[in-house]
Amino acid sequence: MAYAMQRCIALPATAGLLAAWNGRKNSTRQTTGRPPVMCEAKQHVVPPLQNLVDGKDYLVFRRAANGKVVRSTLYALLEDVAKPVNRCVMLGEVHDDPVAHKLQEQIVDHCSRLGEPFTLSLEMFETDVQRPLDEYVLKRTIREQDMLQDCRPWGNYQDYRPLVEICRERGFRVVAANAPRRYVSLVARMGEEALIRLVEDDEGKPLLPPLPLGPMSWQYREKFLQTMSPGVRPANKDPDDSSEGCPFIGFKSSDASSEKTMCAQGLWDHTMAFNLAQALRNGSKVVHLCGAFHCAHGLGIPEALPSYMPSNTGPTEHPWLPIDETLSVDRVAPQQPAKSSPPGSCIVVSWPASIAMTLAMEPRWPSSISAIADWTILTEELHERSWPENEGHVS
Secondary structure (H helix, E strand, O other): OHHHHHHHOOOOOOOOOOOOOOOOOOOOOOOOOOOEOOOOOOOOOOOOOOOOOEOOOEEEEEEOOOOOEEEEOHHHHHHHHOOOOOOEEEEEEOOOOHHHHHHHHHHHHHHOOOOOOEEEEEEEEEHHHHHHHHHHHOOOOOOHHHHHHHHOOEOOHHHOHHHHHHHHHHOOEEEEEEOOHHHHHHHHHHOHHHHHHHHOOOOOHHHOOOOOOOOOOHHHHHHHHHHOOOOOOOOOOOOOOOOOEEOOOOEEHHHOOOHHHHHHHHHHHHHHHHHHHHHHHOOOEEEEEEEHHHOHHHOOHHHHHHHHOOOOOOOOOOOOOOOHHHOOOOOOOOOOOOOOOOOOEEEEEEEEEOHHHHHOOOOOOOHHHHHOOOEEEEEEOOOOOOOOOOOOOOO
């Protein structure tokens, strides 16, 4: 049973979603950015999945009001995210998960048919490409190949293309929500002060949230440090190799504890939260797609979002439970209350696992699932991944 627990879900400590089980060698292969699509580049294409089957390709869990883990259905999840109270739906993913991408298409399709203003927000586009994205999606004037050239999408754009095309067909905006990579890189190398000086009275200022950013919570800081620790690395990496990290912003795992690295990670979360808030203030229902690290356990974007929203955003139907049970046993005692779900939000996190071994645990589902999100979808890990195994930094 202990091995099954580690193999099928294993969401230990605040590193939770990234410190995954030994049996899945790909478990740390989340990314914050992909190489951009180039016209001449050969992309890794995975054949599209056919109809997904509950209990074979995925399992859906919801967190009950008493904190218990309850197995549910995709139909119930779709009903919940469609509720008027849930103005903001955050979809956390592992970026190369084909089952998650297929389920996201169903969620976006459902939410964009509710007869109300709708916005799709994507981590996969940076704020400085909003104009060509609008010209393709909303104005329908430029060609897709020109949009791809100017918008620098990730190398696995084909995984997100169906979502963009749904919005283009129905006339809904796609928000380029992420911070420009050059600014995140600058903060990682030279600190937030360097970015403040650069964008002061500059055209780059509207592309970012108000600076300086607020401080990270201790929960988020610990989660980030554990995620970037040497014990959380791809199985094929040399334990003595400290060169891994994020090539896109210029830091290594050994830099994780520096304030500059922390601030660079926070810039991603705050920029996405800032752009989410702008769309929500316009009266739109928003579905935001991002890496699981950015929203799981109520940390990252969910923490930052309320600071950019008016105080009267209304109630939430999803009470947020303490995350203490998923923290490492040797850490210091909590110094502040547990996180709470942002008002009017619903968080859905997809994570690859062994479906068969998880089912074997019924009805004693791992209690750590309840701390991940309002809804957790375990996806079958054996499906072919949509990105080659060559990366290992957090998202």
